[in-house]
Amino acid sequence: MKPLPNDIVLRPRFQIELTKAKEEALEAMEKAINNEYLVKRIDDHVFIKFPKKTIHFWSPQLHLEINDSGEEHCKVYGLFGPNPTLWTFFMFLHFGVATFFTILGIWAYSSASLGKPYGLQVGAMIFMVIIWFTLYAFGRAGRRKGKPQMRELFQFMREVFKLN
Numbered sequence: 001m002k003p004l005p006n007d008i009v010l011r012p013r014f015q016i017e018l019t020k021a022k023e024e025a026l027e028a029m030e031k032a033i034n035n036e037y038l039v040k041r042i043d044d045h046v047f048i049k050f051p052k053k054t055i056h057f058w059s060p061q062l063h064l065e066i067n068d069s070g071e072e073h074c075k076v077y078g079l080f081g082p083n084p085t086l087w088t089f090f091m092f093l094h095f096g097v098a099t100f101f102t103i104l105g106i107w108a109y110s111s112a113s114l115g116k117p118y119g120l121q122v123g124a125m126i127f128m129v130i131i132w133f134t135l136y137a138f139g140r141a142g143r144r145k146g147k148p149q150m151r152e153l154f155q156f157m158r159e160v161f162k163l164n
Contacts, residue, residue: 011079011080011081012079012080012150013077013078013079013080014077014078015075015076015077015078016075016076016078016161016163017069017073017074017075017076018073018074018075018076018161019072019073020072020073020074020161021068021071021072021073021074022044022066022067022068022074025066025074025076025161026041026044026046026066028160028161029041029046029048029064029066029160030046032156032160035051036050036051036054036156037049037050037051037153037156038050038051044065044066044067045063045064045065045066046063046064046065046066047061047062047063047064048061048062048063048064048153048156048157049061049062050149055083056145057086057142058082058086058141058142058143058145058146059082059083059146059149060080060081060082060083060146060149060150060153061080061081061082061083061153062078062079062080062150062153062154062157063078063079063080063081064076064077064078064079064157065077065078065079076161078154078157080150080153080154082142082146090135090139093135094132094135097128097131097132097135100124100128101125101128101129104121104122104124104125104128105121105125107121108121108122108125
């Protein structure tokens with residue numbers, strides 16, 4: 001098993017080889033019900049989240065996919081990620097900023113080609129770049145705030161699979 005790096009990357013991934021059958025691992029996750037985590041299974045996928053009372057805006061979740069890799073072995077593919085709603089919102093903001101940046105660039109080029117003033121458009125493009133950096137800073141701050149909970153989810157998974 002590869003341990004988590006010290007610096008948690010955006011949506012970090014890992015793989016673990018278990019010495020138990022796939023169904024046994026899936027059942028262990030299903031039976032690991034407690035008040036600290038919400039465990040939901042859909043086919044070969046397991047989602048581990050924090051309950052509503054303990055989540056904050058940047059709370060992560062852990063998605064596990066458990067696949068057969070032999071008769072008494074299985075492979076666990078893990079992916080940490082933010083709340084899907086938050087992730088979609090951030091991607092929407094990035095797409096919107098990129099779209100406005102492109103539109104402003106086309107408008108500035110057209111104005112320059114026609115000999116009209118284009119300072120407003122270039123200024124707005126610079127503002128879009130500042131917004132991009134601000135979104136990046138918010139993302140980094142959120143990742144830092146979610147890192148302790150990410151480690152908790154990873155430790156919970158290790159306890160369920162008896163990897164300690």
